[in-house]
Every structure is written in structure tokens, then in C-alpha cells.
Amino acid sequence: MATTGSCNAARQSAAALALIARSKPWTIAVQLRGSSASKTSSLISPRYMATTPGNTSLPELKSVQNFRDVASSSPATINAGLLFRTARLDTASAADWKTLQQNYGVRSTIDLRSEDEQKTSPPANTNIQHHRININGSSYSRALIAHLSVWNQARLLFNAATGKRDRAIQILGANAMKPRGLVGLATDTLDASGKEIREVFGLLSSSANYPICIYCHQGKDRTGIIITLVLLLCRVDARAVQADYARSTGDNGLTQSELAERVKELQDMGLPAEFAGTDEAFVEGVQRHCQKHYGSVEQYLGHIGVTEDMSKAVRNVLLKK
Template sequence: MSVPFQALHNFRDVGTSINSHDRKRIMKSHMLYRSARPDDATAVDRERLMNEYGIRTVIDLRTNSEHIKQARQRATPVVPLEGARTVRINFIGRRFEVALLKRLGWWDLVCFLVLFILRFRLTAISLLGRKVLRPRGLPGLCHDSLLHCQSEIRETLTILSDPSSYPVLMHCTQGKDRTGLIAMLVLLLLDASVPAVQREYEESWEGLEGVRESMVREMLEVGLGSEFAGTPEGLVGEVEALLKEGWGGVEGYLESVGVDVVGLRGVLAG
């Protein structure tokens, strides 16, 4: 087992993790890593990412609002990982936001727009979280992401289809849900079993143990409940069922959004 990082949480090798859970070689190890945000990684952590893990590409799936909030809370700017290409993908993009706004009642929509126009961006997002995201829960978030984040999913998986990108570190804020959904799609494509993918996802519960309280506070600030800090049992099965119902399975889904399925499988299959 590798030595834990000093200030980088929820870090793991996706290939090593899934191979262990499925008890067979599903995915190449030392290729795709996942973590929570690396903003507070120490100099020692960064050196390990560069020298021990050889990270060549960092995929950051956070929203513009998350970057703005982090910048306000920090005394110094976040420094990109030296020697690695950092790609920012606003995973919760405009299509997703519009879809959520359509679920607001007219008065809540007016309040949201007024807050947004007056530049109370985080307060507006909190309203959206309370009224729309929280009632739908994590399964609803996954469903909406599959429907409304397709260009972002394609962009992410296009990077993962390119052998020159690796090794890759992929993260969002917690490294659990957006990062987790991308990992689920990759692992299901590689024919990992649903129980094994679920266990890989659930590793985030332990991986976030040291920062869970602060993560819950951040969720409450954007209108979400503490349940969003969890790794609900059966979530991967629900995602697989959505993929089968809507697109005939993960391969049909990925092909429909423009992912090079053959290339992605060829790069990562064990």
C-alpha cells in the first residue's frame, strides 16, 4: 500500500483498485488516478505526483463557481502541477444549468435571476441546490449528468482516449461524484462487474474521512444536504440501469455522445 499524501485526499489508482475488487485484470494500473481537489497539496505531495506517479495530465472537472470560491478563500493563487498539462472542464455546464432552471417554480426562478444579476452567484447556486438538486439526490444528479453533460463527458473521455495524456490525474472537488461518474463509465465499458465498480466508488467514503466535516459544510453552503457526502449503496447499479434503458448500455451511450469507444478501450483495457 502506498504512503498517504500529506494534504491530497481521496487519491487512488483506478486500475489497481478495480482489479483488486473484481479479482481479475480489468484495467491497466498506473494510468488513471483520481482524487479530491489538489489545491492544498504540499510541496512534498506535488513532488510525489510528478516523480513517483509521473502525472502528465490533470483533468479538473470543477465549475467556474467552485474556482471563484476557492480563489476568494486562499491567500495565494493555486499553482498548477509543474510539468503537467492541466485541462479545466466545467462539467456542470450551461446545458445542465438550463435544465435545472427549468425545474424551478416561477418565483424561485425570478429570485435566482435577480441574485445572479446582482452577482450573488453562490447564493443563487444555493437556491438551486435546495430547490432542485437536493430533492433529486445523487441518483438524480447522475441521471441529469448523463443527459445534460454529454459534451463535457465526451471532452473528458477524448483526453482519456489519447495515449499521450497518461498518466492522468482526474479530480473535481471531492473526487467522488463527477469524477466517480467518469470512472463508472470507463469501468463499465471495460466490463468490470457492477459490484466491483460500486466498491471502487465506495472507497471515496474512507478517502474523504479527514475532510468530511469541511466538505459537508461546503455542501450546505450550496444548498445540498449531508447525504451528498455519502457513497450510496446501489448507485452504480442505478447508473447501469439508466444506461441500458436509454441507450442500450454504456457502449451505446458513449457512442451516442461521440466517444471513441474502441480507442478508449484499447488504451485502458488490462
């Protein structure tokens, strides 16, 4: 029979995991107009991006940020009109959903966010298949907690268990997320979220699911991990992959007072302003991590259960013949 102490510890651990899920590790650093950090990209994309190589007549999504065709990263290599990336589709209007289906032909969406982030459900009156895969689930949360010292783990658990959510988030942000940085959090996702990434590639390996639109909150980090793996699998030059990722540092059109409020939010969470941008070493960091710990991107995918046939199927769909 479990002791009272062990039961309390279990409840506290569960509370901490739930806290991390609610704090949205990839998204609590909200987008800013820029960053003073030297490693933050200066590439700025238009607020509403809708780029598809070779077709400039397609309409934009009026209420969705950071939308683009992944083929724009390497038009000579990747087939256009098959794989799209975007920020959250919660903001999409009925007209935007119509545009996605009728103009872009989207058959499937893959939402990488947690349930807490999913404020609204996609409309039921479309033929689009919606798939929800929380890429930063409980395994990732445990990995994040593991980066804390024993003392900070105790502080986190105590504050989470006693309802001091803001303080617990600050402990997590300042002592785990900030030291890891965007690249470290990405490699943590690779190591901890293999099951979820494999599930995403299961969808990507079926030609019947295309065209596919992948998204998270900002369409930057979690989406960036998946798109980075896909493009590197397709042998797209890492510099082109990085350039595509950097385009997700967008201008949200915030007022100065709104910007100041967002900066304070970051500070309150123990995070620096550069978490709102993109890291110039992101793609290199993902690639090197795969090479160092698994041998290559392909071997990493194999390690998490993406078979050679699945990888080949992804390349067959996306690569120009």
C-alpha cells in the first residue's frame, strides 16, 4: 500500500505536470516586434503570410498569422501546394477555412498544441480532417522538470501543489527553460516526444492526407521542429531550412503599450525577450543533435519508429521528380 507521503508526492508531481501543460512551454514567450538578443533573427515576415511558389494569385488568409507553403523554402526541390505551415487556426474566419479548402485544397490539419491551447474546435462543415497531436505532452514535461536542480524541483512541486501557479511557472522558466534556450527545448522535444513525432510522420507518409497544414500556437517552434525534420529528410540545404524557420519572427502590429505588457509577461515568467523570436542556430542545433546522438536525421526518425518506407513515402510526395 502506498504511504501518505508517496501519495502526496504523486499528486504534487501530477500537479506540476498539469501546470507545465497549462503554461505552454513553447508559447509563453509571446511574439514581440523584435529582440535585442544577438542570436535572434532579424528577418521579419508580413503579418499574414500566404506564399505559394509559382502562384501569386492565391488569396491570403485574413485572420491567420504566419501561413505559408513549405515549398517556398526550396522551390526547386519541394512540390508546391502540398505542405503548409501556420500559426494557430483558432483565429481563422469562415472565409479563411473556405480559402484553405477551396483555394489551397487542404485535406488535413495537424494541430501540435496541448488541449489547453485549443480554444475553439475547427468547423465541422468542411471536408478537412483534423488531427490533434500534443507534441509536448507528459514525457516532455518530465524531461523539462529533470533539468531543474533537486532544490528547484522541490520549489516547483510545492508552489504547484499550493496553488501558486505564477511562482511555479517563474521557477520553471528561469531555471529550466531559459538555460536550455530555444535550441535546447527543441532537442528536448526530439528526445522526449518521439512517440508524438512518429505519429505526425505517420500522417505525413500517407499521400491521401495531402495537402496538409501543420500548426501550433505561433507556428514557430513546435511546427518548426517538424518542418525542419521533414526538409532535412528531403535533403534540403540546412541554410534554406533555417531561412524558412526565421521567417516566423513576425510583426504582430502591437502598440507600444501592448509590447511593454508582453515584455513584462516574459519577465514575470523568468524568460528573456529573445524567446519571442527565432534562434539563428535552431536548424543547425536540431541537425547536430540528430547526428551526435542518433547518427543522422534519418536514423533519428528510425529510432522513434519512422520506418524507411515511411520516410521514402514522405520524400516521394514532397520531392520534385
